[in-house]
Amino acid sequence: GNSVTQMEGPVTLSEEAFLTINCTYTATGYPSLFWYVQYPGEGLQLLLKATKADDKGSNKGFEATYRKETTSFHLEKGSVQVSDSAVYFCALTRILTGGGNKLTFGTGTQLKVEL
């Protein structure tokens, strides 16, 4: 079945440091890939997405490239800020037999950015 594996956290960085959060997936076919972010006490916000191989999703300085050959979708940001502190979830979507679609999430990676 489909699954998503993320690096374990917490990841602690100083402000302006470079961020990488690793994500690999197992899936049949070619799923769409997503990164969601969850701030304390809130729901999930869509950060970026990619729908096919070699697509690069980007938003708010974050980037991730859909790598079919390595089944990866690593999240990167060149310079993190304290306000980026949150939990980041990698996810893939699978089309269901009834025509619906479900998201399969990784376990999440907590990011802490310090001054």
Added chain:
Amino acid sequence: DAGVTQSPTHLIKTRGQHVTLRCSPISGHKSVSWYQQVLGQGPQFIFQYYEKEERGRGNFPDRFSARQFPNYSSELNVNALLLGDSALYLCASSFGQGDQPQHFGDGTRLSIL
């Protein structure tokens, strides 16, 4: 524009009771999905509804049920509550089916005593 709204925000129940959680999708969105997020884990898919019909079901017992109304809002019902049902329940909406991004509400925090 309002995002996905869920009610109530917090709820405390005891074992064996029943609970109903409510969700209003983003205006114009016709699909609603429900997820359960246990502390420290990623969300797990429970149901998806589109045009008032169930389009997908996750690996949850029959104690969990849901429905979608003509205005596309949705309810999640859980019967015979167990301690393990304590979680954040998230609702997500999307415009249609297929490869559509899902937009999440802030969730209902359910605690079972």
